[in-house]
Every structure is written in structure tokens, then in C-alpha cells.
Amino acid sequence: MDLEEVRKTLLYEQELRQLQVELVRLQRWVQAEGERIAILIEGRDAAGKGGTIRRFTEHLNPRAMRVVALPKPTDEERGQWYFQRYIRQLPNRGEIVFFDRSWYNRAVVEPVMGFCTKKEHQRFLQQVTEFEHMLYEDGVTLIKFWFSISKEEQAKRFDARRQNPLKQWKLSPVDEKAQELWDAYTRYKEEMFSKTHTTFSPWIIVKANDKQAARLESLRYVLNLIPYKGKEEAQIRLAPDPNVITRFHRKMVELDL
DSSP states (O other): OOHHHHHHHHHHHHHHHHHHHHHHHHHHHHHHHTOEEEEEEEESTTSSHHHHHHHHHTTSOGGGEEEEOOOSOOHHHHTSOTTHHHHTTSOOTTEEEEEESOGGGGTTHHHHHTOSOHHHHHHHHHHHHHHHHHHHHTTOEEEEEEEEOOHHHHHHHHHHHHHOTTTGGGOOHHHHTTTTTHHHHHHHHHHHHHHHOOSSSOEEEEEOSSHHHHHHHHHHHHHHHSOOTTGGGOSSOOSOOTTTEEEOOTTOOOOOO
16 A cells, blocks of 8 residues: 555545635625636547536536537538537526536647638637627636646556556547547647637636646635635635646646646
8 A cells, every 4th residue: 555645546536625625615706796717628639627527516406507518510500600509508696607628629629630611710710709799798707727638647547448448438530539649639739829829718727737736726726716705715825836837828838747
């Protein structure tokens, strides 16, 4: 038995529980004040997006929270304005909505995989900041996370999924091409950051090679950002670790470290 690993896991579980207690407080405040919060969880395949969402939502009231993971668009949706099907999923008063991938599919995954045209991709990049500014002006709190992992870590996680019969469902044809198309993903991702990072809707980069640290610090970031009632009584640190959570800035050279 690795005693250091056991100690680390026990500490992680203790911190996670305390942060989840604060999330319950935050949700009560959101309900009482009629706030609307949309949290976008983006990143490469196997970056830990789903696991982080589960830690966020584990103890929240499902009546005032939703997780949105849309399938590929139908023929009818393909004939609509791109943002239309996402608008239907935006939070109502007193609600928190988590997007397990979002409208930013068109910024990276779709052009890499050839699911959209170059014109559709460029139109998206032109419209998305205006779309998000309208949400901001209407009072929606929009939080955009990008979970960043190294190529080596992604390969290791894919291999673990192949070996685990309970996780094989997570592998898709898109996942299988992720390593081969790594550089293409990088180019489109960097263009997305440069054109869609704004003061009112910034990109928050999460270094996610360490899953446990990524989960804890993401929770902390949200708790630190939202001015919910009872925050000052928290029995745990709410300020995120700057070694794990950083705000995108245009001088960044390489994000996937």
C-alpha cells in the first residue's frame, strides 16, 4: 500500500466534501436571488470534463440544476441558426446549467473533423462574442473552462479506457482520432482563444493532468467568483491555486503542458 497516495486521496475527499457543501450554499443563493449561471466545460478528449461536472453536481438540487450534453444536430437543427439549439438550454431564473461541451464545438471539434465548412467556422468566430455579450448584458453569468492536458496524458487515459470494460463506452470515433489530429486541434484551439477571449467572457485554463487538483480548483474558482450568501463563513480556502487555474492571456505560447 502506498501510504502517501492514501493520504493524498483522503485529503482530496475531505476538501471535495467541504467545497461541495459550499456549492449547496451557492445554489440556494442562486435560487433565492433568481440568478442564472451557465458553466461551459471544454477541453480535449479525455481531459476530465465529465468527472469534474459530476463533482460539481453530486449534491446539488436537481430541480435547480441541469447538465447539457447535446448529441449531433438533427436534420431540422442543421437548417437553423447555429446557436438556436443552445439558446433553448440556457439557464432559467434560479438555475445553474453545466454544458458538457457547448457551442464551442464549432470552434475546434467541427472544423478539425470536417463537420462544418470554413465559412461556417469563421461566421461562428465572428458571432460568438456578440452572442455572449448579449448574455452578459442580460445578467447571465457565463463561466468558460478549458481543461488542458498533455498529449502523453491523453494517450495514457485513452489506453486506460480501452482496458476498462466499464469505461469503453467513453471511446468514440472522434476520440480515436484525437492523437493523430493533435496539432490540428492545437491550431484551432489557439485561434478560438485569440478571437473569443473577452473581458466580459474570459477563458479560464485548468491544468488537468492531475485530475484531483483540476476538480478541486475548478470548484474553488466558481465559489470564489460568485458572491453568494454565507461565503465568508466557509471553512475551506476558496481562492483557486494559480498553478492550476489561470486566465488566458495572449502571450501564452503553449497551453497543453
